[in-house]
Amino acid sequence: MKPQFIEVALAGTKTIQIKQIDQYHLDSPFHFHQLCELVWIEKSYGKRIVGDNVGNFEAGDLVLMGPNLPHIWQNDRAFAEEADNRVKSTVIYFPPDFLLNLTDEQNMIQPITELIQRSQRGILFFGRTKQQVAALLSLISGEKSIKKIIFFLELVHILSSSSEYEYLASMSYKSNYDEKDTGRINKVYQFLIQNFHRDISLNEIADICHMTPNAFCRYFKSRTRKSFTQFLNELRIGHAAKLLQNEQNSITDVCYACGYNNLSYFNKIFRGIHDIAPSEYRKNLLRITRTQ
Structure with missing residues (x-):
């Protein structure tokens, strides 16, 4: 396609x-x-x-x-x-x-x-x-x-x-894409959506665009206004927030299911995006659900 x-x-x-x-x-x-x-x-x-x-x-x-x-x-x-x-x-x-x-x-x-x-x-x-x-x-x-x-x-x-x-998009968002850009970024997005749950090296993702890692990082940030690491973390933590809705998923299981290999690091990234720890996020979700 x-x-x-x-x-x-x-x-x-x-x-x-x-x-x-x-x-x-x-x-x-x-x-x-x-x-x-x-x-x-x-x-x-x-x-x-x-x-x-x-x-x-x-x-x-x-x-x-x-x-x-x-x-x-x-x-x-x-x-x-x-x-x-x-x-x-x-x-x-x-x-x-x-x-x-x-x-x-x-x-x-x-x-x-x-x-x-x-x-x-x-x-x-x-x-x-x-x-x-x-x-x-x-x-x-x-x-x-x-x-x-x-x-x-x-x-x-x-x-x-x-x-x-x-x-959905931020107040300051402004598109910087043209046809050629969407082709490249589409390959990256589709790959990440299907593979964010595992380790992804910078070399691997840069190869998709036929770029060196440094060139890819500059290109990706110039188009998305986010570093590759920031984008990947947002994708992973968004999925984590979804998994936390199920009480049967332990925090550790959610951590590994979203591509993180270290629970402390997962907690740090999650807090950086949502301002609260995964455990508190889940408690808030359950509190809202029970009052509905």
């Missing part, structure tokens, strides 16, 4: 496009395009990179990404290995000016304009907002009449007026 700037608009650049995904695994490369993209994950889990945000995704996630925001969604190896597992997702693509061209009334345009601006960082919605939009997405996929547009406008209204969201 040759990663690239992806033209998803095709002939529908003036309206919305709905894509139903029902397959064994997500296979989209690291890419960007000129459309807004709303993703609802009905069934699947894995790793998600949006801009400079490195994290997990799971069933029920609802994310809006703005134009030219680089991203990749890849299943965890465990998902692919589970028998009869299939990815089920709904994706809506739409040009940012589609909504703005519907009216000239400023009081109607303002919330939409702000939503598009906020989506430049990627937005993860939760709570009742997610439930309402998921219900509409379940309806919209089967519609072929004008109701499709009506449902879409309704969900945009819900998203634009919601306060139940969090940003």
Whole structure:
């Protein structure tokens, strides 16, 4: 697969496009395009990179990404290995000016304009907002009449007026990628997502880009604004946070499952990213779960 700037608009650049995904695994490369993209994950889990945000995704996630925001969604190896597992997702693509061209009334345009601006960082919605939009997405996929547009406008209204969201990419994030960059970075990201659980040498990862280790380190940081070590730690600790949700996973087991060979070092890196130790992180998770 040759990663690239992806033209998803095709002939529908003036309206919305709905894509139903029902397959064994997500296979989209690291890419960007000129459309807004709303993703609802009905069934699947894995790793998600949006801009400079490195994290997990799971069933029920609802994310809006703005134009030219680089991203990749890849299943965890465990998902692919589970028998009869299939990815089920709904994706809506739409040009940012589609909504703005519907009216000239400023009081109607303002919330939409702000939503598009906020989506430049990627937005993860939760709570009742997610439930309402998921219900509409379940309806919209089967519609072929004008109701499709009506449902879409309704969900945009819900998203634009919601306060139940969090940003993914950092406030200072700015994409530095071109087509050639996404090809190289895609190879790196896909390799790391599948292999972060084991030792990865700098020579090994640099070879993927046909670079010397020093050249790779400079290149990677110039594009991602993170050192290779920082990025790998964020990927590993993000997975650790997911594993800690299961009480049956001991802290030591989580440490080794995420590619660390030293418990003290794992605790140090985890605290550096989350500001608390893994054991406290788990306690907080359990406290939240029991109060829901």
